[in-house]
Amino acid sequence: MTKRTGTPLLKLSNVSKVFAGYRALDDVSLEVYPGQVLCLLGDNGAGKSTLIKVLAGFHEPTSGTLEVNGEVTAFKSPKDASQAGIATVHQFGGTFPLMSIGRSFFVGAEPTKGWGPFKRFDRKFANETAVTSMQALGITRVTDGDRLIGGLSGGERQAAAIARAVHFGANVLILDEPTAALGVKEAAHVLRIVMQARNKGVAVILVTHNVSHALTVGDHFAVLIHGQKADDFAKGERTREQITDLMAGGEAMAELEKELSTLTGSIEKIN
């Protein structure tokens, strides 16, 4: 196992989450270490979203414990989680398309200058901080903090959201399908940003169902099937085929491919 020593930043022990009789998460244990990318793999409905919602404080687990830096903690709200340094970035960046980069970067934590009732929003500081933080992640094309978020490309919006999380001291970054809606180039861009955040010592939890993206950046992998952790392994311990088969539910993928090949065969016969 790759440098899995010391206390994990975040540790889930036997966590289950039950919604009205349905076990969305069943006895899942995970460890998240600083400076590592944990890829959370699984098909649709495997429980990935529920898991990250537990981590982000949106759901409280039905049973099991959550530890932050070795201490048992219960998140009552998303605010508790963000105070513990856990930030979630959603597929579309979760930002405000019609706000400027500088303004949206500081929503809820506006920098001010001036005194008392004469406090003003510090636009210059906001713009410069936002642009410098994005450039630190390799987005050099963005130089004007007054530009609207909606004018950025999908990858740049992700970068803005990640830069924001890092700036506000997130040490666990949950990225929910960051590459799903992006083109090949943009996705590569985002993966590079993931590596940059990782090199800064941030623990990254990358949720994806794209195995190649996961293999490119992941240090550790966990595969969820029907709410259960089906496998848990470090980089290099499994092949791509093994992972794909596992995600699709064991042997099913091979069978499906066989079935598909007979179908194409029959079409060729018709032609």
Place this chain on the structure above:
Amino acid sequence: MAKTNSVVARKSIGEQILNLTRRPELGALAGTVIVYIFFSIFGGSQFTDIGGVSAWINTASELLIIALPVGLLMIAGEFDLSVGSILAGSSVTLALVSGFWGLPTWFGVLCALGLGVAAGYLNGLMVTKTKVPSFIVTLAMQFGLAGLTLGLVRLITLTTSIPLKDDSFVKTMFGGKFGIGEGAPEQFENAVFWALGIAIVVVLVLHVSPYGNWIFAIGGDIISARAAGVPVEKTKIVLFMSTGFGAALVGVIQALLYNGTSTSAGQSFVFNSVIAVVIGGVLLTGGYGSVLGVVLGTFTFSIVNRGVFYTGWDSDWAALILGILLLAAVLMNNTFRRLALSGGKKKEVKKND
């Protein structure tokens, strides 16, 4: 930008002009200029001289006092359709307290403004607690309050209009008039000063203070705003209270200006404020808009509304022009918003994608 960080590009003059074309107010400004020129031609000198100017400035001032807070609320993604009944209710309250019962005018003014703020608070509370769309909540308030006002006034005074006689300083403050120049007739309402004051406050709130960011964020993406720690409910309630205050203030101004009021006062403000705000470039779904835009939208509305009288045409045509203008404004605003969103992206970069 005097001291520029090395990584942050300095904007050239060309870029600054380009940025100007991306300002959301540009469409609104074009609208104002076009209708002004139009009515200067067809309305003649009577429209452009001081009498004509005071006519549309007065209309604009009263409308601004309501449209500015309605604009803020719309940027935060909510509607207030109850301003008409809040206006009527508070002007009737003032006339009842100080006209019918003869209590001091300042006390009546306080009661009227208090009613407006309380109705706004109730709107805000209902919208944030029940999650029913503000369109419905404030529509219910508009009808409910109108009925309550009419019913109570008829019970108490047996009529629907109440006179209010007052010559004190309070009357001058709210319902006074002034002229420009030595010995000029008093053509301008003191509402001009109230509108100016409120415009300054709203500029400070939206564009200067950190709270403006909350308003944009709530209208842009309420879930993200809440996740970022913006007090969404509190902000919305305060905004509803400010539209209530604006409507009540115009109610007070009208009651004192016209020496009385009736239960049907101010109903036109419900749609007029929305029209002015939308012509001013505020996005109906929230998250986008500016104070300058709302001011220009209100000017455009008032110029059309008053200008038609000077053309000698039937005033029925004003509504037609406003309808067309509203549609044109929304289409134009969409274009300008697209330009703004295209940002500094260069064409060759797009081709590469």
